[in-house]
Amino acid sequence: MKFSKYFISKFIEILIVIFGYIIALMMLFAFKASSQLVFGISITFLVICFAVTLTGYLKRRRFYNNLISNTEKLDKKYLVLEMLNKPSFYDGEVLYEVLYEINKSMNENVKKYEMSLTYFKEYIELWIHEIKLPIASLMLMNHNQKNKVDKRYEEQIKRIDDYVDQVLYYVRSENAEKDYLIKEVSLKKIINNVAMKNKDDLLENNIHFISQVKDEVVLTDSKWLEFIINQIISNSIKYKKDKDSFIKLSVNDLPKQVDLHIIDNGIGIPAKDIGRVFEKTFTGENGRNSSKSTGMGLYIVKKLCEKLGHKIKVLSVQNEYTEVIISFSKDDFYKVR
Amino acid sequence: MIVEDDKIISEELTHLLETSGYNVITLTNYDNTLEDILNSNFDLLLLDINLPKVNGEFLLKEIRKVSNVPIIMLTSRALETDEVLSMSYGADDYITKPYNPTILLLRIANIFRRMEKNVNSLNYDDIKVYQNKGILVRNDKELDLTKNEMLIFLCLLNNRGNIVTRDELMTELWNNEEYVNENALTVNVSRLRSKLEDFGIHGAIETRKGQGYKLL
Numbered sequence: 001m002k003f004s005k006y007f008i009s010k011f012i013e014i015l016i017v018i019f020g021y022i023i024a025l026m027m028l029f030a031f032k033a034s035s036q037l038v039f040g041i042s043i044t045f046l047v048i049c050f051a052v053t054l055t056g057y058l059k060r061r062r063f064y065n066n067l068i069s070n071t072e073k074l075d076k077k078y079l080v081l082e083m084l085n086k087p088s089f090y091d092g093e094v095l096y097e098v099l100y101e102i103n104k105s106m107n108e109n110v111k112k113y114e115m116s117l118t119y120f121k122e123y124i125e126l127w128i129h130e131i132k133l134p135i136a137s138l139m140l141m142n143h144n145q146k147n148k149v150d151k152r153y154e155e156q157i158k159r160i161d162d163y164v165d166q167v168l169y170y171v172r173s174e175n176a177e178k179d180y181l182i183k184e185v186s187l188k189k190i191i192n193n194v195a196m197k198n199k200d201d202l203l204e205n206n207i208h209f210i211s212q213v214k215d216e217v218v219l220t221d222s223k224w225l226e227f228i229i230n231q232i233i234s235n236s237i238k239y240k241k242d243k244d245s246f247i248k249l250s251v252n253d254l255p256k257q258v259d260l261h262i263i264d265n266g267i268g269i270p271a272k273d274i275g276r277v278f279e280k281t282f283t284g285e286n287g288r289n290s291s292k293s294t295g296m297g298l299y300i301v302k303k304l305c306e307k308l309g310h311k312i313k314v315l316s317v318q319n320e321y322t323e324v325i326i327s328f329s330k331d332d333f334y335k336v337r
Numbered sequence: 338m339i340v341e342d343d344k345i346i347s348e349e350l351t352h353l354l355e356t357s358g359y360n361v362i363t364l365t366n367y368d369n370t371l372e373d374i375l376n377s378n379f380d381l382l383l384l385d386i387n388l389p390k391v392n393g394e395f396l397l398k399e400i401r402k403v404s405n406v407p408i409i410m411l412t413s414r415a416l417e418t419d420e421v422l423s424m425s426y427g428a429d430d431y432i433t434k435p436y437n438p439t440i441l442l443l444r445i446a447n448i449f450r451r452m453e454k455n456v457n458s459l460n461y462d463d464i465k466v467y468q469n470k471g472i473l474v475r476n477d478k479e480l481d482l483t484k485n486e487m488l489i490f491l492c493l494l495n496n497r498g499n500i501v502t503r504d505e506l507m508t509e510l511w512n513n514e515e516y517v518n519e520n521a522l523t524v525n526v527s528r529l530r531s532k533l534e535d536f537g538i539h540g541a542i543e544t545r546k547g548q549g550y551k552l553l
Contacts, residue, residue: 129387132413133343136435140349143438144356161435181417192514196440199511209516221417 001061001068010053017049056089063087078103121171128168135161154200162234166296169227173303180221180308187216187260191249194229201237208246216251218258218328224304229262231297232324236264238293239286239322256330263323269316277314278302338379339363340370340396341411342388346434350383353438354445367391371399379406381448384428386412386419394422401427407448411436439508446495461494461552464538473536480536485515486529493542493552502549526550 007014024045028038063084071080081103086096135157142153172179191211195202202209218225236247245265252259269277273284280299287293298314305312311327339354339361341347351361364373367389374382374396382400386393397408410423413434420431430444459466465474471487473480482490492509493501503522510517517525530542543551 129413132434133346136413137343137345137349139435140346140353140438144349144352157435179416179418181421183417183421188514192512195514195516196437196508196511199507202516203507203519206518208518211514211516223417223420 001057001064003057006057006060007053021045059087059089060092063089063092078106121175124167124171128164131164132161135164151200151204155204158197158200162230165227165230166294166300169224169304170296170300172224173300173307180224182219182221182308184217185220185222185225187218187251187258188213190222190226190229193226194233197230198233198237202247205237205240206245207237207240208244210246210248212248212250213260214251216253216258218260219331220308220310220328224308228301228304228326229260231301232262235297236262236266236322238290239266239268240264241266241319258328258330260326260328261323262326263321265321268318268320268322269314270318274314274316278312338374338377338381339383340374340388340393341383341385342367343385353442357442359445371396374400375403381445382406382408384408384410386410386414386423394419394426397423397426397428407452409444409448439505440512443508443512450495459491459494461497466491466494475536478536480532482529482532483525484513485510485517485521485525486532488513488515489525489529490552493550497552500545500549500551505549 021042024041025038028041067080067084070083071077074080074083081096081099084096087093138157139154142157188211191213195209195211201207233247247262247264250261250263252261267286270285273282273286276282276284277298278301279295281295282299283293283295287295302312305326309329309331311325313325313327314322315325316322339347339350341350341363347363351363354361362377362379364370366373370388370391384393384397388396393410393412397410400406400408407429408427409430409432410428411432411434412419412423423431429448432441432444459468461473463475467474468487468491471482471484473482473490488510489506492506503519506526507517507519507522510522526542533541541553543553545551
């Protein structure tokens with residue numbers, strides 16, 4: 001806050017003061033006051049005016065400078081009111097009260113949306129829980145009818161199940177709550193679960209599934225990681241090449257982290273798209289060509305990895321290979337429990 | 338015994354297990370679930386977590402106070418916390434819906450196999466089967482089998498006289514982290530067959546075209 005600008009903003013008050021001063025002068029001259037008196041009164045008048053303006057300025061300066069610098073410093077600017085002292089001048093008080101009211105109503109508004117989002121999330125979780133029942137029934141019914149019903153039914157049921165899972169993990173990845181549990185998990189077991197899930201797809205498409213994972217243990221949530229790996233494997237199956245396809249999983253045990261490499265020899269990702277594969281709804285050239293892509297899978301994968309504290313990276317050369325690397329940090333903190 | 342309140346799933350599970358040679362009883366009334374379970378006679382319990390009036394995890398905890406019977410938890414909630422809780426309450430396995438029926442059968446079979454003490458000395462006629470060593474023994478003569486061949490042989494042996502589909506064999510192999518393809522399975526079966534021939538067992542494995550294999 002600058003004095004010069006403050007002074008200019010008081011333009012009308014200054015005009016009024018000058019106008020009053022001229023009238024006073026005219027009155028003094030009309031009563032033929034001595035020039036010393038006129039001079040004395042003028043000086044007093046000027047000093048008083050200046051003092052009033054200055055004190056007004058100083059009071060405001062303290063309050064507003066505080067407000068401005070705090071707002072600049074704060075990451076969450078809407079919390080600035082919490083750090084301000086109530087001002088000692090009237091217009092400042094009015095401003096403070098109004099800001100307080102605005103803040104309060106905004107908080108209520110935000111809370112409303114937060115609640116509706118929470119309800120929505122709860123409903124989605126419940127709904128997924130419910131929809132899994134008919135899916136499970138269908139799977140069992142289909143199995144019990146074997147020989148009469150062909151394998152395509154099973155594939156479609158599996159697709160439905162995969163898409164339902166995607167919604168579930170999307171909701172979980174967007175939510176601020178911590179609904180995962182990190183513990184020591186055997187990579188081999190999770191990979192086996194994913195392999196079993198995709199067995200028919202892999203065999204059908206003649207994709208060689210190679211796991212070189214030994215007994216490595218990582219710190220993660222097994223359900224989430226299973227979803228993550230399943231998404232990556234699904235992509236590998238979706239974007240395979242016609243001949244001699246393989247998907248290879250291997251582990252690199254480093255001093256500070258464990259890297260899981262998932263490599264396929266599929267169609268790869270064009271160089272111009274690779275930087276954007278984790279973006280929401282980004283489908284890229286491959287997605288456009290296959291029309292089965294929602295652009296959500298890898299986005300959710302990335303979000304889940306971020307929440308779990310894993311790093312994920314994609315390397316690819318078009319028409320040659322795609323490699324996904326997930327890095328799990330070895331954190332002693334979790335082991336102590 | 339199946340405790341699952343979704344009628345269709347319960348029926349289909351019953352059907353699935355009965356065709357696999359198990360005797361099944363189900364619970365239809367959930368007024369005194371715990372007492373009803375404890376008063377029933379069964380070798381293995383499939384227990385749903387979400388039941389009317391009572392929670393499966395609670396039932397599990399109560400049953401474990403008095404019995405060591407194998408229990409597999411079934412649930413549609415894919416939450417790690419549920420699984421950890423169930424396992425810590427003493428569940429033998431935990432399967433998330435929608436489960437692959439073949440895998441479910443496999444897990445059940447595994448639990449029963451674990452319960453049998455003499456896992457390592459199965460017999461096929463006058464031949465002793467040592468699974469862990471990967472050998473068959475007859476009259477002090479040994480036959481080495483690879484891991485895959487052993488898995489296939491055991492799977493056929495456990496279903497002796499019945500047809501085992503290629504899909505079932507495949508599931509068994511994949512479940513043991515042997516991710517073979519269709520060709521490799523064919524090769525493995527024929528190699529197992531010729532090894533058995535060399536060992537003096539003739540025509541033991543019969544091929545049923547379009548259906549699977551049968552151990553005579």
